[in-house]
Amino acid sequence: MYLGICITFIVCGALTLVVYLLEKVKRYSVRAVLIKTVVSSFFLSLAIFCSYVNQGHAINTFVTFGLILGLLGDIWLDLKYVYPKDDKVYTYAGFLCFGVGHIMFVIGMLLQYFRDAHFLYILIPIVGALIASLINLFLEKPMKLNFGEMRLTVCIYAFCLFMTPFTALSLAILTGWSKPTLVMIFVGGILFAISDLVLSGTYFGEGKERPIDLILNYLTYYGAQFVIAFSLFFF
Secondary structure: OHHHHHHHHHHHHHHHHHHHHHHHHHOOOHHHHHHHHHHHHHHHHHHHHHHHHOOOOHHHHHHHHHHHHHHHHHHHHHHHHHOHHHHHHHHHHHHHHHHHHHHHHHHHHHHHHOOOOOOHHHHHHHHHHHHHHHHHHHOOOOOOOOOHHHHHHHHHHHHHHHHHHHHHHHHHHHOOOOOHHHHHHHHHHHHHHHHHHHHHHHHHOOOOOOHHHHHHHHHHHHHHHHHHHHHOOOO
């Protein structure tokens, strides 16, 4: 029964996502923002339900809070198109919410699975995320992007972003790949990275606002959110 309820949340989220994409392809609007919020409410509801099914785990609170921040980030980043005069404010708010959200995922995983293991299992993800964020900056010109005054913000956010899959991978190795939750968060983190790679072209590049770019961005983004939310079911 519990699994069936989880699947219901996922199916409803997928159907609402289709409605959102149809609206978003036509125009940026407050209506699209509201529909997107409904889509996000389904992955948040999924996380809350999974936390209820498996109560008493430290990771539940942090992952759920991270998903709440993701919902808020969704709203801010869409409002930047609806109210272009306040573009910078909404963009920075969106980056802040998503960045802190990834830190919440990392803290939750460490509290749940680290358990006094060797410090290298934390150090390596930190070094890996730092290197990946710097590579992201070096690829700015080859990818024909222009981060402009947001270069530092992009670098910090990229570090937070890559910490999610790298930490999940490190702890999965630590636990002998025996924890489905970690494997799913790792997959979700990779989907997040793909989504943000597409999104960076939309925000900081030119000619990358095609419907196919928008669809790929949201399929990978919401895929990440639902996979991470569903991971709380598999303790």
